Amino acid sequence: MARICIEGGVPLDGQVWISGAKNAVLPILVASILGDDTSRISNVPHLQDVTTTMELLGRMGAALGMDERMQVEIDPSGMCNFEAPYDLVKTMRASILVLGPLVARYGQARVSLPGGCAIGSRPVDLHLRGLEQLGARVTVRNGNIEATADRLRGARILLDTVTVTGTENLLMAATLARGTTVIENAAQEPEVVDLADFLIAMGAQIEGAGTNTITVQGVERLAGAEYAVLPDRIETGTYLVAAAMTGGRVRCTRAEPRHLDAVLDRLAEAGGNLSSGPDWIELDMRGERPRSVNLTTAPYPAFPTDMQAQFTALNTVAEGTATITETVFENRFMHVQELRRLGADIQLKGNTAIIRGVPRLTGAPIMATDLRASASLVLAGLVAEGRTLVDRVYHIDRGYEIIEEKLGQLGARIRRVGSGVQPG
Numbered sequence: 557m558a559r560i561c562i563e564g565g566v567p568l569d570g571q572v573w574i575s576g577a578k579n580a581v582l583p584i585l586v587a588s589i590l591g592d593d594t595s596r597i598s599n600v601p602h603l604q605d606v607t608t609t610m611e612l613l614g615r616m617g618a619a620l621g622m623d624e625r626m627q628v629e630i631d632p633s634g635m636c637n638f639e640a641p642y643d644l645v646k647t648m649r650a651s652i653l654v655l656g657p658l659v660a661r662y663g664q665a666r667v668s669l670p671g672g673c674a675i676g677s678r679p680v681d682l683h684l685r686g687l688e689q690l691g692a693r694v695t696v697r698n699g700n701i702e703a704t705a706d707r708l709r710g711a712r713i714l715l716d717t718v719t720v721t722g723t724e725n726l727l728m729a730a731t732l733a734r735g736t737t738v739i740e741n742a743a744q745e746p747e748v749v750d751l752a753d754f755l756i757a758m759g760a761q762i763e764g765a766g767t768n769t770i771t772v773q774g775v776e777r778l779a780g781a782e783y784a785v786l787p788d789r790i791e792t793g794t795y796l797v798a799a800a801m802t803g804g805r806v807r808c809t810r811a812e813p814r815h816l817d818a819v820l821d822r823l824a825e826a827g828g829n830l831s832s833g834p835d836w837i838e839l840d841m842r843g844e845r846p847r848s849v850n851l852t853t854a855p856y857p858a859f860p861t862d863m864q865a866q867f868t869a870l871n872t873v874a875e876g877t878a879t880i881t882e883t884v885f886e887n888r889f890m891h892v893q894e895l896r897r898l899g900a901d902i903q904l905k906g907n908t909a910i911i912r913g914v915p916r917l918t919g920a921p922i923m924a925t926d927l928r929a930s931a932s933l934v935l936a937g938l939v940a941e942g943r944t945l946v947d948r949v950y951h952i953d954r955g956y957e958i959i960e961e962k963l964g965q966l967g968a969r970i971r972r973v974g975s976g977v978q979p980g
């Protein structure tokens with residue numbers, strides 16, 4: 557199985573381009589099946605989750621291609637199989653995103669119920685309840701969600717908890733419902749806005765995306781559209797943390813700094829010197845050790861849970877003691893045990909980690925448990941003395957495009973060893 561091998565101790569220096577956002581491209585690819593004709597999506601990152609989504613859509617009968625400009629084309633006219641089977645759902649929870657579009661456009665869906673995962677139990681009750689409010693008949697049988705509908709009808713849906721993919725599923729379903737849907741306590745993440753913008757390009761009538769109330773006026777049909785996916789704010793944040801931890805300087809290009817306010821505030825607190833333009837952002841640490849930063853995760857625009865593990869890693873080598881509280885997922889500290897193997901001083905108390913910065917970490921073999929945990933381990937490996945070997949890197953390939961090449965361009969001594977694919 558593939559592993560990432562890092563010889564730590566090099567301050568990063570240089571420029572790295574940011575890929576299209578994983579959490580935007582997945583719903584956008586899926587939303588294309590709502591249309592009557594072909595959609596063309598650009599700035600698509602080469603990620604395992606994108607491959608899985610394309611496989612899922614392909615098995616449903618969508619015709620997929622890539623043109624000379626590396627745009628992904630999806631022609632949904634041959635859709636004939638309305639199922640997301642367990643073998644794909646278990647490798648990518650975001651498969652649940654097909655549920656809303658399938659019911660809305662094709663009147664039927666069978667989607668394997670996603671189980672819990674390393675970071676929490678992650679139920680989908682709000683997706684199902686919202687679809688029922690839109691008039692779908694939903695049952696859970698033999699581990700599958702089965703939903704049918706004639707034509708969905710608009711409704712007022714109040715989400716008890718802010719849910720990103722829940723908001724996206726209901727937003728997609730509402731575009732083809734008869735009448736008006738109002739989603740309250742909607743997720744405000746930039747990826748929700750990107751999906752809404754794509755749906756609008758397809759002909760949907762949506763207002764309020766990016767606020768906590770989204771209003772959708774259902775239409776009779778949607779067309780295909782051309783669309784470029786927004787840059788990945790979590791990948792951007794990860795490279796900026798890498799600069800901060802190593803005392804280096806990294807400029808992220810093809811980025812969107814406006815989506816990173818909460819992360820940039822913490823990086824400035826850590827001592828990072830930040831500068832930015834419309835599509836780039838740079839952090840220069842000028843050889844300094846970072847200062848510890850406290851944070852609490854919460855839905856956008858607050859500090860993102862998907863950056864928590866990376867800041868946990870940063871605090872392990874920072875000056876001072878930090879407190880990190882995770883409020884979104886109940887079990888998102890799996891990286892702590894592994895960081896301790898590198899010499900980190902972290903105490904866990906419920907959903908809070910207390911991290912006392914140490915002057916140095918020391919390399920060791922460690923194991924990735926989930927996507928952002930893997931990123932935090934790679935970051936720690938960049939500053940650890942000697943060799944760090946990160947196992948189970950298939951987690952990182954779900955969300956980071958050619959991470960070892962990008963870090964290598966910044967001067968890191970990093971390489972992938974062995975080969976292999978994610979176990980089924």
Ligand SMILES: CC(=O)N[C@H]1[C@@H](OP(=O)(O)OP(=O)(O)OC[C@H]2O[C@@H](n3ccc(=O)[nH]c3=O)[C@H](O)[C@@H]2O)O[C@H](CO)[C@@H](O)[C@@H]1O
Nearest residue numbers: 579650678679680681682683717718719720721722884885
């Ligand atoms: C593909 C994608 O976009 N993934 C992101 C999405 O995941 P995802 O959309 O799965 O996460 P949610 O926003 O739904 O989860 C937020 C919280 O709501 C709870 N919940 C959610 C749905 C539901 O029906 N019932 C319920 O109780 C979850 O257990 C969790 O505690 O948002 C997360 C929170 O920003 C990010 O970490 C993930 O990277």
Ligand SMILES: C=C(OP(=O)(O)O)C(=O)O
Nearest residue numbers: 579649650862927928955
């Ligand atoms: C938790 C994440 O992704 P997913 O929802 O796809 O598991 C993530 O991107 O950090």
